[in-house]
Amino acid sequence: MSQDTILIGAGLSGLVDAILLAESGRRVLVLEQHTIPGGYLQQFARKRTVFDVGFHYTGSTAPGRPLGQFFEHLRIRDRLRLLPFPAEAAIEVRSGERSFAYPATFERFVETALATWPHEREGLERFVRDVEEVAAAYKWYALKRGVDYAHPDDMPFSQQSFASYLDGVIEDPWLREVLSFQSFNLGLWADEIPWVKHVLAFRSNFDVTCRIEGGGGALVEALVARGHELGVEYRFKEAVTKLVCRKPHVVAVETSQGERYEAELFVAACHPKVVVRALEQGAVSDLFREHVLGMKxxxxxxxxxxxxxxxxxxxxxxxxxxxxxxxxxxxxxxxxxxxxxxxxxxxxxxxxxxxxxxxxxxxxxxxxxxxxxxxxxxxxxxxxxxxxxxxxxxxxxxxxxxxxxxxxxxxxxxxxxxxxxxxxxxHGAVFGISHDVTQQGRDRPTSRLRLKNLVFTGHSINMPGICGVFINAFHTCDLVRDDGGALFASVAT
Ligand SMILES: Cc1cc2nc3c(=O)[nH]c(=O)nc-3n(C[C@H](O)[C@H](O)[C@H](O)COP(=O)(O)OP(=O)(O)OC[C@H]3O[C@@H](n4cnc5c(N)ncnc54)[C@H](O)[C@@H]3O)c2cc1C
Incomplete structure (x- = not known):
């Protein structure tokens, strides 16, 4: 059977990529090993109570902010009911007897932090400047037209950890702890997280932090429904077990059901190690294979x-x-x-x-x-x-x-x-391949690999988390669609 495009995995990234590729005219088949879509966004029910696995909250959903723009572009905004967190206490951090409530917007956070730690005014002002500078430099986060951005794969995800960045900026131990706490959002501690990634994850916690009514399942339903409208086909219980290659191309995938699917383009929206293991021997160098499989x-x-x-x-x-x-x-x-x-x-x-x-x-x-x-x-x-x-x-x-x-x-x-x-x-890795300081830049798998028609997306690439996965999907599909920047223009303001 022949398709334009095979997507491996119907987690959040596979679902978003499927829409973006189908709307550009591709015939897309999504192969998912599980019985249901969603990956980490799946839910489970016990005694009629529904629990979420990988969705607690997400930020940046206001118009003009990344998720707000992506939801609009994908035409799922009207299918979702966003439930904003309290304006003055969107997320609260507590340690011992101390607590700090993060307000819902960045502006309000800055006011609150300056009022709480007036003795750290200089450091806080520098921190705020640095946050805004990074947020403005990252193309798919900033979404501004007319800016000459660096390619996201070349973004200088420096080897400097957030803790070492703070060393020269903030002294107050409780303020350091409050600012560092949110590295939790990437499953890392402050001395492990690259400060650039911390800053992006931190900034994306503002501008309407919310849940979605119906949880992660509602987001999955909306994406699948939109995919159906665009003719995307989803097949479940079809684990991709082998990628058949004729170097430098992948020609087909084989699945656990004994099926073989040929296509022009293959998009890996699952853990990269799954794909590297499934690549035929010789498709990539042993050195590359060992490098990816050895990543933390x-x-x-x-x-x-x-x-x-x-x-x-x-x-x-x-x-x-x-x-x-x-x-x-x-x-x-x-x-x-x-x-x-x-x-x-x-x-x-x-x-x-x-x-x-x-x-x-x-x-x-x-x-x-x-x-x-x-x-x-x-x-x-x-x-x-x-x-x-x-x-x-x-x-x-x-x-x-x-x-x-x-x-x-x-x-x-x-x-x-x-x-x-x-x-x-x-390992049940919450964010795929670890985003810690030792695994940045050209050392990580990027959207494009050694095989010309195989691209990677999902939470192991660039940025993790829900907002990060959307960003990665737009970035990957922008490369694939190669439509002169039309995709970016459609979401930029
Ligand atoms: C406990 C937990 C809490 C979280 N909380 C939040 C939160 O509050 N906010 C936030 O922003 N993020 C949160 N996240 C992170 C977020 O859920 C993930 O980053 C995101 O859902 C990852 O999506 P993905 O599509 O990249 O990967 P996945 O969800 O892992 O999807 C990969 C898909 O590929 C399929 N697959 C794998 N192998 C194959 C194969 N061989 N053939 C076919 N299909 C295959 C899998 O079954 C899966 O459906 C949380 C994650 C976890 C685990």
């Missing part, structure tokens, strides 16, 4: 989902990022934790139900004895370990919101093994 993956996650008799109210902001020194000192250490209280912004969404979702990063090493076993078949010891960790998380959440005790009816937990099982991200 981002951290996995421990997630705890609570069904409640009624929502909690004492968590004022909708997302709280907090640490608990006692739990950080135990083995294995737990923290920081991101807790999401979807009920605080939902307006009677029947699918939700009273619930609370929490996540912290955790290596899959702890679960190594069960890593080869399928989901639901990992046995009593695995369940006991998961249960013990979940209990600790519930204890931490109860300290945060004391009214929780007595309201929890069910506790469910997921480990990096669960995420790896459903999405085939090695």
């Amino acid at each position: 993956d981002s951290r996995g996650a421990l997630q705890v989902f609570l069904r409640l008799t009624e929502p909690v109210t004492s968590i004022g902001a909708t997302c709280v990022l907090f640490r608990d020194a006692e739990e950080e000192a135990r083995t294995p250490p737990l923290g920081p934790i991101l807790v999401t209280n979807p009920c605080a912004v939902e307006r009677g969404d029947e699918r939700g139900g009273a619930r609370l979702e929490a996540m912290t990063y955790m290596s899959d090493e702890l679960f190594a004895p069960w890593s080869e076993l399928p989901v639901l078949k990992r046995g009593a010891d695995y369940e006991a370990l998961k249960g013990a960790l979940a209990e600790r998380v519930v204890g931490m959440l109860t300290k945060l919101a004391p009214e929780l005790s007595g309201r929890v009816t069910d506790v469910y937990a997921a480990t990096p093994l669960s995420d790896a099982w459903y999405t085939r991200n090695d």
Whole structure:
């Protein structure tokens, strides 16, 4: 069977790329190994309560901001109901007795920070200038016409960590902690995250930070519906197992169903290591293969989902990022934790139900004895370990919101093994290949690889997270469409 374009993976990146390529006239077939679309944006239901896996919140959704513009371009804006977080406390960070509430806009954040740390005025002003400078220099984030941008693959993702950047700028330990906390959004700590990536992820937390009614599932539904309108075909339970190559091209893919699909263009929207392993021997050099397969993956996650008799109210902001020194000192250490209280912004969404979702990063090493076993078949010891960790998380959440005790009816937990099982991200890596300072620039897989008609997209490329994945999809499809900048012009202001 012959198609123009084969997309490997129906996660967020595959769904966005499919639309962008189909609207430029390509006949697109999306092959997905799982039974449903969404990748990390998939949801699961227990006793009619729906939980999100990889979607807590996203920023930059206002008109003129990246996601706002991308939603419009993709014609999904009207299909989504955005649920903005409280203007004065969109995200709250807590450490011990201290807390800081991030307001919803960057301007308000700057005012609040200057009022809270007047002795750090000079450092804060420099930080704000540097943030705006980076945000303005990154083409698919800035989205401004008439600017001569560097190619995103050539963006100087410096080897300087955010912590070392801060060393010359901010002294106050609590302000440093507050500014650093959001490196959590890329699964890294301040001494690991390249400051440029931290700045972009940080900046994208403003300008209407929100949930979407119906969670990640609603975003997936909207994208699939738009794809259908454009004639995109989706096939599930079709894992790509082999890329057949005639150097320097890929000519076909073979799947777990025994199918072979030929195409002109192949877009890898899954973990790059999956594709590199599936490339025929000799398609790329052994050196390149070993380099990609040897790259460090981002951290996995421990997630705890609570069904409640009624929502909690004492968590004022909708997302709280907090640490608990006692739990950080135990083995294995737990923290920081991101807790999401979807009920605080939902307006009677029947699918939700009273619930609370929490996540912290955790290596899959702890679960190594069960890593080869399928989901639901990992046995009593695995369940006991998961249960013990979940209990600790519930204890931490109860300290945060004391009214929780007595309201929890069910506790469910997921480990990096669960995420790896459903999405085939090695180690359950939350953001694909780690974006830490040691793996930047030309060392990372970029959109274009050694094979001329194989391109990469998704959270391992350029920027991770929901906003990052949209940015990467537009960037990759801009390269592929090669339409003289028309795609950029359609979203730029
Ligand atoms: C616990 C957690 C919490 C998160 N919270 C947030 C958040 O609040 N905000 C935010 O911005 N981001 C968040 N993220 C990150 C965000 O969800 C991801 O960056 C994004 O969804 C990744 O999309 P993707 O399409 O690049 O990759 P994936 O979602 O991994 O999609 C890859 C797809 O490829 C498929 N696939 C794999 N191998 C094959 C194969 N051989 N053949 C065919 N198909 C294949 C997979 O099944 C999957 O559907 C979170 C992630 C996690 C895990």
